[in-house]
Amino acid sequence: MPLDFLRRISDEPLPLTVTGQQEIDQLRVLAAAQMIDVDLPSVGSTGVAVVHKITGYGRAALLAPAPRSQGLTKK
Template identity: 40%
Template sequence: MPMDFLRRIEGATFPLAVKSESDIHCVAVLVAAQFVEAVLPPSGIEGAAKQVAIILRITPLGNAELNRMREAETD
């Protein structure tokens, strides 16, 4: 799940390389939602094992969403 992935990378050091196909998919969803800035691999390339996404940062919108999720957990 992309939001679980966002939580998982919250304390990471950026730039962060992501190599698994499922994590790259999560990064693509988070980029579309403007929660992270990242460089995504070109689509349609054979050999998913060779693909890498580079997460540059969690955006202010992404940080706001993380805070909202934390607040929702305490309610």
């Protein structure tokens, strides 16, 4: 989950180099939400991503309480 990955990133010194494709895909989601500043490889290519900064939006997401799951009820 991208927010879990954001928590992991927040524990690491920046800039952070990321090579795993699944993790790079999560970085794309975080970048689209403007939670990080990152250099990403082109879509569909292999390469590395470099996270430079967690933005204010990202810091706010880290400080926000985790949402409580609400079960669906049948009528």
